[in-house]
Amino acid sequence: MASSDTVLIPELGAAAVPRGRGRGRRVLSLVRKQPLGVFGLAVILVLAVAGLAAPWLAPYEVNDIGAGQPLEGMSWAHPFGTDSSGRDMLSRVIYGARISLAVGFLSVIGGTAIATAIGIFSGYVGGWVDNVIQRVADTLIAFPALIFLLILVTVLGPSMRNVILVIGIGIIPGVSRVVRGAVLSEKQNQYVEAARALGASTPRILFRHLLPNVAALAIVIMTTLLGTAILAEASLSFLGLGIPPPNPSWGADVNAARNSFPIHIPWAFFPGAAISLTVLGFNFLGDALRDLFDPRLRGR
Amino acid sequence: MQAYIIRRLMAAVVTVFVLSLAVFWLLRLIPTDPAVLILGMNATDEQVQGLRHEMGLDKPILQQYLDWMQQLLTGNLGRSFVTHSDVGDEILSRLPVTLELLALTVAFTVLFGIPFGIISAVYQNSLLDYGVRVVAVFGLSIPTFWLATLVILVPAQQWGYSPPIAQTVGLLEDPWDNLRQFVPPALILGLTAAAGIMRLTRSSLLEVLRQDYIRTARAKGLQERLVILRHGLKNSLVPVVTVLGLQVAGLLGGTVIIESIFTLRGLGQYTFEALFRRDFLVVQTMALYIAVVVVLMNLLVDILYAWLDPRIRYS
Numbered sequence: 001m002a003s004s005d006t007v008l009i010p011e012l013g014a015a016a017v018p019r020g021r022g023r024g025r026r027v028l029s030l031v032r033k034q035p036l037g038v039f040g041l042a043v044i045l046v047l048a049v050a051g052l053a054a055p056w057l058a059p060y061e062v063n064d065i066g067a068g069q070p071l072e073g074m075s076w077a078h079p080f081g082t083d084s085s086g087r088d089m090l091s092r093v094i095y096g097a098r099i100s101l102a103v104g105f106l107s108v109i110g111g112t113a114i115a116t117a118i119g120i121f122s123g124y125v126g127g128w129v130d131n132v133i134q135r136v137a138d139t140l141i142a143f144p145a146l147i148f149l150l151i152l153v154t155v156l157g158p159s160m161r162n163v164i165l166v167i168g169i170g171i172i173p174g175v176s177r178v179v180r181g182a183v184l185s186e187k188q189n190q191y192v193e194a195a196r197a198l199g200a201s202t203p204r205i206l207f208r209h210l211l212p213n214v215a216a217l218a219i220v221i222m223t224t225l226l227g228t229a230i231l232a233e234a235s236l237s238f239l240g241l242g243i244p245p246p247n248p249s250w251g252a253d254v255n256a257a258r259n260s261f262p263i264h265i266p267w268a269f270f271p272g273a274a275i276s277l278t279v280l281g282f283n284f285l286g287d288a289l290r291d292l293f294d295p296r297l298r299g300r
Numbered sequence: 301m302q303a304y305i306i307r308r309l310m311a312a313v314v315t316v317f318v319l320s321l322a323v324f325w326l327l328r329l330i331p332t333d334p335a336v337l338i339l340g341m342n343a344t345d346e347q348v349q350g351l352r353h354e355m356g357l358d359k360p361i362l363q364q365y366l367d368w369m370q371q372l373l374t375g376n377l378g379r380s381f382v383t384h385s386d387v388g389d390e391i392l393s394r395l396p397v398t399l400e401l402l403a404l405t406v407a408f409t410v411l412f413g414i415p416f417g418i419i420s421a422v423y424q425n426s427l428l429d430y431g432v433r434v435v436a437v438f439g440l441s442i443p444t445f446w447l448a449t450l451v452i453l454v455p456a457q458q459w460g461y462s463p464p465i466a467q468t469v470g471l472l473e474d475p476w477d478n479l480r481q482f483v484p485p486a487l488i489l490g491l492t493a494a495a496g497i498m499r500l501t502r503s504s505l506l507e508v509l510r511q512d513y514i515r516t517a518r519a520k521g522l523q524e525r526l527v528i529l530r531h532g533l534k535n536s537l538v539p540v541v542t543v544l545g546l547q548v549a550g551l552l553g554g555t556v557i558i559e560s561i562f563t564l565r566g567l568g569q570y571t572f573e574a575l576f577r578r579d580f581l582v583v584q585t586m587a588l589y590i591a592v593v594v595v596l597m598n599l600l601v602d603i604l605y606a607w608l609d610p611r612i613r614y615s
Contacts, residue, residue: 036434139315139322142594143587146553147571151583154575155329231443235557238445239572251445258449258561263457265450272446279441287437 037288043281051097058091063246067091071264081266083256089267092248093274099160099249100278103233104226107164111171111229112222118172119179120206120214124187134180140173149232153241163242167229175221182214216293223289227282234275250275305603312595316588323587324365327580333357334578338382355381368584382579390570390582391589397468397566398555401489404482405551406544408490409497414540416494417501422528424506432498439495444554447488448561468565485558492554493547500543504536511535538609545601549594 031038050057060067067088068078075081080089122133140148149166156162186192187210195209234251236242243249245256250271257268335351336343352358356367371378377388420432455461463484469477508514509532517527555568563569567586574582 036437135311135314136318139318142315142549142591142598143319144549144553144590144594146550146556147587147590150556150572150575151323151326151587155326157331227441234443235445238443239557239560251443254443254446254449258453263453265453265457268446268449268453272443272449275446276438276442279443280437283437283441 034288034291036284037291040281040284040286040288043277044285047097047278047281048101050094051101054095054098058088058094060088060091062092062095062248063087064091071262071267074266080270081264083253083267084260084264089253089270092253093250093270095248096250096253096271096274097278099243099247100230100233100275103160103164103167103243104230104282107167107229107233108171108222108225110164111168112175112218112225114168115172115175116179116211116214116218119176120183120210122176123180123183124202124206124210130180134177137173137177141177145170146232146235149236150239150241153236158236158241158244160243160247163233163236166236167232170232171225171229175218175225178221179214179218182217183210186210186213220286220290220293223282224286227279227286230275230282231279301606305599308599308602312599315595316591319591320584320588321365324368324584325361327583328357328361328364330578332578334381334580337578351381368581372588377585378581380574380579380582382574382577382582387582387585391567391585394565394567394570396470397564398559398568400471400478400482401486401555401559401564401566402548402551404486405490405493406548408487409493409544409547411494412490413494413497414501414537417498417540418505418528418533420498420502421505421509433502436495436498439491439498442491444488444492445557445561447491448485448558451484451488452561463562465563481562481564485562485564489551489554489558493551496547497540497544501536501540504539505532508532508536535609538605541604541608542601545597545604548597549590552590552593 065085065087068082068086070082070084070086072078072082072086078088078090080093082088083092118133122130149170152166152169153162156166192205192209195205200209233242233249234254237249237251238255240252240255243252245252253271254268257264257271260267333348333352335348335355335357339347339351349358356364359367368378377386377391379386380390416432416436420429423429452462463480464477469481471478505528509528514527514531517531518524522531552568555566556572557568558564559566559569560572567589571583571586571590573579574586
């Protein structure tokens with residue numbers, strides 16, 4: 001159901017955008033239309049740069065226990081204070097961006113890729129295969145994700161690789177369900193029928209024709225999932241079943257701060273604020289992308 | 301409808317069965333031997349083998365599962381080998397804690413989520429709408445465990461205040477202390493849920509307000525307030541109820557974190573500690589229990605769905 005201000009045929013809509021416009025003006029108009037989305041993207045870019053350039057940006061080594069006195073407050077030398085072993089918290093937060101983003105991207109890309117393959121297959125083939133896959137997905141979706149992740153990571157043992165693996169697995173059922181739904185509705189379209197009439201093989205229809213058409217949806221889902229995956233890693237590490245110390249996981253650092261005495265607020269505050277900001281960035285960006293890709297939701 | 305419910309119940313039994321078998325099998329893949337963990341490093345091989353036999357761990361996994369099921373069917377949940385307490389008794393004594401926490405959380409979710417969703421939709425694209433939406437995205441982004449940690453640490457450091465810990469107080473015993481214990485965790489747990497519900501209420505109401513019958517209601521001169529409350533809201537709540545029901549599953553996961561931080565002796569804390577201690581019996585029982593609750597919630601939601609929207613007919 002397209003509202004009056006959107007063009008009914010998307011291809012025409014894209015062509016109708018004046019081509020002569022300068023890049024600067026286009027960026028400006030995007031900022032005006034999706035200020036929060038642009039803000040989210042900016043946050044993510046800053047974090048990505050911080051993570052990649054951590055060795056040059058961070059004032060101290062991650063585990064330099066001589067960086068300062070234990071439990072120092074905020075100062076010019078240590079803007080985020082220090083922890084109970086005198087490690088510089090700003091440096092740990094900067095290095096933590098690496099872990100969060102690496103876990104987020106790897107688990108989401110891996111999980112979504114497998115889920116998309118399963119979803120396309122299940123939706124296109126249909127029949128009893130689809131039925132069995134969907135019942136399994138039902139079962140996994142029904143179970144609380146965090147408890148599922150906790151059990152899996154207990155089985156595999158806490159490590160960065162296993163956290164990525166477990167979160168990636170956790171993503172599969174939900175995403176494959178959404179992709180399957182999209183394939184079911186795409187399958188009705190004439191272009192699929194036309195391709196089949198021309199004698200295209202099933203894999204060709206799946207990957208050359210259906211995949212590009214569900215790709216936009218997959219990108220929107222992935223953006224929001226990145227936030228979810230980063231939250232999941234932080235929660236697992238907070239519970240002591242994620243990235244093992246002394247790695248600078250934001251979640252693990254909040255937990256360390258919680259369990260130490262005397263209470264030292266900056267130590268607990270900054271790693272958690274970093275998680276919030278990162279997830280906020282992905283959520284804002286995800287919302288904006290959904291608005292852009294899904295004309296039905298425009299202006300809502 | 302009856303045929304539908306019966307079919308769904310049968311599917312639910314299969315789901316619960318598959319889930320419990322999967323968890324049962326997964327737990328036995330954990331490399332640490334629970335018998336060694338219980339007896340300690342100094343135990344002799346004989347002692348370990350003896351305990352493994354007593355726990356039934358020396359049998360094939362499928363046999364262990366069938367034994368467990370048989371025991372469950374007699375109504376006996378068994379006794380933990382780690383804590384030596386009766387699992388059924390533990391669940392019964394902890395259930396009220398988790399139920400109160402969940403009830404308060406759902407109350408906060410509905411109380412904040414739905415009204416703000418309505419306001420946001422009615423004043424679409426106003427400053428108020430933007431404000432509410434931004435707050436909602438914050439609600440979805442802030443980790444529960446971090447907020448909970450700050451809510452405990454900051455008052456403790458600044459004013460030396462802490463909620464009653466160590467012992468969970470019953471609501472009837474001491475209502476004031478009880479609420480001091482339960483309201484902060486429920487508010488924190490409800491924040492994420494309320495943010496989701498707010499966004500859904502908003503988009504669902506906006507969708508409904510574009511329908512023809514809303515235009516008709518306005519055209520016949522109905523007050524805007526009545527159009528929204530009587531015609532719009534009722535129809536827009538159908539998906540909201542669904543998601544609220546599904547959120548209970550997520551909240552059960554959330555209780556693991558929140559109960560551990562606020563030291564509430566509930567089922568979430570029980571599950572987490574059992575997992576940590578490799579207390580298989582407790583973990584598999586809790587997984588089964590959670591699966592049953594979630595599956596029943598989903599069924600309830602679908603039935604409620606048909607009741608809210610008479611156009612939906614199951615056959």
